Amino acid sequence: MIKIITCPLCQSKNHSLIHKDRHREYLSCSDCRFVFVPKSFHLSEADEKLRYDTHNNDPSDNRYRQFLSQLAEPLLQKIPEKSYGLDFGSGPGPTLSLMLEEKKHHVELYDKFYASNQGVFIKKFDFITATEVVEHLRSPMLEFKRLTSTLRAGGYIALMTHLLTEETDFSNWYYKNDPSHIGFFNKQSLAYLAKELKLELDIYSERVIFLKKLG
Template identity: 40%
Template sequence: MLLCPLCAAPHPLHYHRDSRRDYYQCATCELVFVPPSQRLGPDQEKSVYDQHQNSPDDPGYRAFLGRLFEPLNKRLAPGARGLDFGSGPGPTLSVMFEEAGHPMAIYDPFYAPDSTVLEQHYDFVTATEVAEHLFEPGRELERLIDLLPAGGWLGVMTKRVQGREAFSRWHYILDPTHVCFFSEATFRWVGDCWGLEVEFPAADVVLLRRRERLRK
């Protein structure tokens, strides 16, 4: 039985088909996703990532990441400690936060696989251009949220689903490593599920803050 990889609800609806893959949408959380049988294997996935040429020396890449960096940095206390999850082959966002006075750890399953950093706690966690790659977004988001104290921030950057017609013409689905697609409604579901305040401060950016008083 096909289950939603975010909320585990059964019986997702077929949403779209292109020449390579099928896409399903969950009726509960509205996540759109590629079924497991149509995902790349680890070696194929890494070969795509190896082609990325991101660097902290690239001002264009810094400007791109600034859409998340700037609104999140404004909300952080001086010296807040962070984790950049899915830092990629050329960690840059972590450098930007360190330059702003925030000690940073990084984690990436391919390029910085020291999982001991996931056993610590942080004032904020970032995941830029990561959510769309997650095979198990529910498990991964829960793990990241558990790293945060009450009042801690999770900053996510990923392009959002805007409807079925736009989806069919969307360049974002052409990347074979993109397997999960969130909408604004999906992020609001995430907020309700894990007790997070949700903000959309910029295009493709969502900030989720763990509530000071978690709901019972």
């Protein structure tokens, strides 16, 4: 039986192969333009965790803090004082949450491997951060729906990921080479996501995106 491959963002069956290397294939959805790796090439969850365990996310590392400040600084300009947030995909060494708490905000943590507290999804947040997370999601639309449901009206989902642009030379793009990176957003796929979930899209830079919940 031939397995029908569907886009993990919009569920379309219309897609084309845009690149293939010795490890896996990369498809581009013809409808929402999301670029994704088919499930047959995904790491197992055990192998995925082994890879994350090698990440050295040290809160005392000034270079890492500087990297995260690309998102933290513009987010701090958007949210009210003493806001309540969620760091989604906080990883083995939560750092962004500490940076925001140093500015008097309160931040809960969720990570499927390191802080798997499902209770956060029944709470309501003023903001949600996801830094270097969305490129790992197996079911991105499902996860974004879940995040949006926990967000108060006027609240923000703040993303850090490396966007695909028209200038990207995909065959030589470093970001695709991480075997745990399985989905790649561009302006078109972000616009589709925002429209579907009634979010206002603000592409702040090639690495930082804000989605504001309307209504």
